[in-house]
Amino acid sequence: MHGPLNPESPVAAKVFPSPNHGERKEGRRPDMVILHYTGMASESEALQWLCNPVSQVSAHYFVFEDGRVLQLVPEARRAWHAGRSWWNGEDDTNSASIGIEIANAGHPGGLPPFPDAQIESVIALTKDIATRWRVPAERVLAHSDVAPGRKVDPGEKFPWEVLHEAGVGHWVKPASIQDGRFFSRGDRGMPVEALQAMFAMYGYGIKISGVFDEDTEKVVAAFQRHFRPERIDGVADASTIITLRDLIAKRPAPTAS
Template sequence: MSFPVCDFPKARFVASPNHNERLNVSGPDMIILHYTGMPTAAGALDWLCREESQVSSHYFVHEDGRVDQLVAEDRRAWHAGKSIWKNETDINSRSIGIEIVNPGHPGGLPDYPDVQIAAVVELCQFCVERWSIPPERVLAHSDIAPIRKVDPGENFPWKNLYEKGVGHWVAPAPVGGGRYFQRGDTGQPVEAIQSMLSLYGYGLEVTGEFCERTHGVVEAFQRHFRPERIDGIADISTLDTLHRLLGTLPAFAR
């Protein structure tokens, strides 16, 4: 009996039936990070490999750093759900999905073990090099599905990944006073905030109204890039961090 060869050499293949062909792309250009959000690793892995679940991921990273591959990288795993980034809505076709064992918010959002993060870093480095994935397209599930999803959560160490060459990051501006914008506000400043978030990639219409969707997108941004306070309020700290992130993107850097 022959077994599939893993794309990532250190992985063990644990086949999930939940995948299909990638649509209208030559290969993935994004990595989406998730937490499992279930009480046990065994339960989460079993669910991802059950046909009736209709969900899967390419990789599954255990707390002790072991990596399982569930779906071949050239196939479309079903992990992103209803999502959007840079006006693209079929994120499953464009991405590699990585599930990281952690009970998540339902389980108190415990810290990710160092050995697990080291394995995530190595796996992401491999995928980034293999597929030439830009740093700013290594994203959280919560980035592509604000409000609906909050994983991998505010405890996920994005800075650590960035220091190892994975993902996009700037030091978040300190939380302090100053002017801020929140749900119910309207006008040109709100349009500017929405425009900056949209330019970065978030799925947000520029309306000039600080609506529920805008609040949720700001929360998602804070959860990834300014996790000290996640309140959906566009304060000076949030806006400064966003502005500096935009300024380091190739399209905006001078």
């Protein structure tokens, strides 16, 4: 890390530098925050991996289960956290974002709950970053949102609603699951095209083809994991579609920078 080893966020206790970072593409200013879980059984191993030059991965911040926060990469630098990803027309999510790794064993460890102290720190840290970099609420995202199918973190147990109640991220109450018409793999036609267009409008990387293919299923599952976690099956049922419609309708109007 260049310069004085003081964290840029007051929420972070200290700097624990990772060598894994580079220049942001064309001086891109970050206007996204992407949340991850580490997916490893040991916090210390996860931290060491993010700081190991062999790993080729990193994040700007690391949040321990007890709520302690370390800064690993300067905010102005491009950390290597999102990998192959896409959101709202951009395919270099790393250049556009600040990444936060949350220590949690994740799906490999049976999806343990996130402790309250940890979530409080995630909220405080994300709020601070979002305020300083003017990150819109709807651009606080899951790794799974920007890499559907390839990534599933921070997972369906992550308390997005709690974050939203504290003023972080965009969220609406999910529509209740009920019987009725749904769209799934193999369906095709104008309704599928309209559904794909809605997901694209929200920001997901999806081709508007009118065919409910494997990639569409992955996007639907990623959406459910973040916004309708009660059932994650990649099937676009009424609950999923209504929740997506409500999110689009209630998205805050863009503010002039």
